[in-house]
Amino acid sequence: MARLKLKRFRVKPPAPEVLAHYVRVYDPRELYHHPDSVLPITSESLFGNDHPLVLDLGCGRGEFLVAQAEDHRDLNFLGFDWHVKSLWAATQAAHQAELDNVRLIQVDFRLALPAMPAGSACEVFMLFPQPVFQHNRTSEDPLLESTLRQVQRVLAPEGWFHFVTDHAEYFEIKRALIEQSGLFTVSNESQAYEGGITWFQRFWETRQIESRRLACRKV
């Protein structure tokens, strides 16, 4: 089945004060060249408290993030995405649910992770990333070994990394990468994803394409 055309959906831009509350924009050049000079990406700086921080890498329209934030008010939820309209939709959802434990960052998460302190997140999710296979496009792959190492670094001891995809071949490639890295123990694997419904999960599963899931614990 052809991959989805992500950018084709309608969403109104949120009011400026709502955007200002929920969304931070990071300059990729600043992040790359001067990661120490940007506003630190921590619970303290983004939420003004020290609650444990959960990351959603490529949060899209934020269905998972917002549902989890409603269920776990004692945790902070931070979504990363570079697609502006998806972040608008996530912002509207968080605002409608009157959530103050959600923030969103418009950025390439591969650049943002190195700017986070080690051990600053309790859990990291990467749900239904676009798989990349072509050799001339590997730099676009959302989960190269360098990003996997950053995920492991930002996780607190024994923190969890959840990787879910609809794509069988991509799943096997990333499972091999994660297992061979020695950075995680893969302690759980299931075909059906029980952790919350994302837009892409619903799309694939209603077409009888199952979700493949890895739950990986930081060594």
Ligand SMILES: C[S@@+](CC[C@H](N)C(=O)[O-])C[C@H]1O[C@@H](n2cnc3c(N)ncnc32)[C@H](O)[C@@H]1O
């Ligand atoms: C296929 S969508 C999945 C969205 C959501 N996780 C879901 O399950 O519905 C992948 C998302 O990741 C975002 N994305 C991909 N690579 C990214 C990167 N390097 N930095 C930030 N966002 C990225 C895309 O903009 C898109 O919103």
